[in-house]
Amino acid sequence: MLSASVLEIRHLRTLQALRDSGSLVRAAQLLNLTQSALSHQVKLLEERYGAPLFERKSVPPQFSAVGSRLLQLADAVLPQVEAAERDVARLLQGQGGQLRIAVECHTCFDWLMPAMDAFRARWPEVELDIVSGFHADPVGLLHQGRADVAIVSEVDAGDAAAVDHHPLFAFEIRALLAHGHALLAKAWLAAGDFADQTLITYPVPDDMLDLVRQVLEPAGVRPARRTTELTVAMLQLVASGRGVAALPLWAVQGYLDRGYVAARPIGPQGLRGELHAACLPQVSARPWLQDFVAVTRETSFVTLKGVELL
Template identity: 80%
Template sequence: MVQSPLEFRHLRTLVALRDAGSLVRAAQLLNLTQSALSHQIKLLEDRYAAPLFERKSVPPQFSAAGLRLLALADTLLPQIAEAERDVARLLDGQTGQLRIAVECHTCFDWLMPAMDAFRHRWPEVELDIVSGFHADPIGLVHQNRADVAIVSELDEAEAVDYHPLFSFEIRALLAHTHPLAAKPYLVAEDFADQTLITYPVPDEMLDIVRQVLEPAGVRVARRTTELTIAMLQLVASGRGLAALPLWAVQGYLDRGYVAARPVGPQGLTGRLYAASGKNAKPYLGDFVQITRESCFLSLKGIALL
């Protein structure tokens, strides 16, 4: 009997290439180097003596052979994932809960779609967002009031497991008529005589303060609001500057509502992690994977950690 060269990873590669739209993004989605991904595809193409997709097209245009393998992947991969979830259910019981605590106001933009996808795969798991904003969400995990916390920093002193989610650029936002809009990027000193418009959180929870202003010894006046749109309205009216994730404001930038500039010549990067207790349920890993994949495919300009 001739052994098939097809493996589970090959099918995942083809699906990732289709969903991500390019080799570069597919490699990020699968946590592989682009050369390793290309090597996988080349082995299959050599085996079948046929190209699987057009290299120069973006998004990739699959050949007849590539489409047939994609059809196989779309049939088998969901069945494999379902079988793995069934095994987890058999080993760990049929029900459970996943209580999520967040420290960032913009998290809900991507958290709700991820929760919807998770609910579809794990309908027996009760999902809940711990009510209100929490300055110390990991504390809720320790108190058994939450099962997972979405946080922006790693603290090795905490007795939790950190699951990397994604990184993203934070841009300074300002009115189009603001004098600083003439600069290619802003530095800490540019904020010195400005009002910084933020969510109502402590200074140490703001990347712009923690990574940029505080190290430079720059202190600024702050004005706070709960809503992103209210923050942008204040910026557009010339009441101050803001610094927000690019993915959270891209729609407003596309409509020309406010201007955006990088913070520093290399830009300012934020990161998000899911923190859980040491004895987390098996379905937590699926939640993390679903979150990473859904965010990577739907949020502009993020990179998986």
């Protein structure tokens, strides 16, 4: 007769995270655990069943027969658990609602659309919409009642009391250059390297450009500028030697893999950007908003290369 099961919901989530993220390190980040805590969970299960759950040296993890069977259980059980929790939230707080999303970054749509698709499947009764146009002050739309969530790159201390900021993820911003560019001889670029270049950006205020705000402005560097609305146009200009640009690595990884342009880190530690979901406190209290943040974090972490959860 089998002894009492040691399996818990958290163990099943751990197995899914290992598969979806591809490594112990990333799975721990996805679950907001330390790597040692995650390893302890795995060790507990392996001791209980007397067999390894996956091959330690393989990346991504190759699950054993035992691990695969438990993963099948996780895939069957966890969707039912999550659906039941959403049903309970609907019973307690009512159904329906509207989620209007405003963005301040041109590349946000690359990851926002998959996240919205995943959220829509979980909360079909919530009306999803993107506030049309680019907005230099998306948080202002929250106060005006024109948006429910604003995707922002900075947490404004002045808004801290009136606006909730839910951290999403961090990412590296790389300098993009044409093949054969002289700056490719450097391992990383400093502010002064941009001084005699033409910097191609989106047509937005400088305080919304991480490269300008974090690197160039503090160093007093003001390169020549050129703007374009489209990411693909920016990359085409870079590829043809008309200037340099700086974009999130996840947004241009496909172009780098195909050799369309080249890239270099900005600064010895790299240039880091962040994204947060801002909303008013009364919106934060809605269960579907909390799920939107969770789904967005998980979807982006699994699908975008090189992002780190905040």
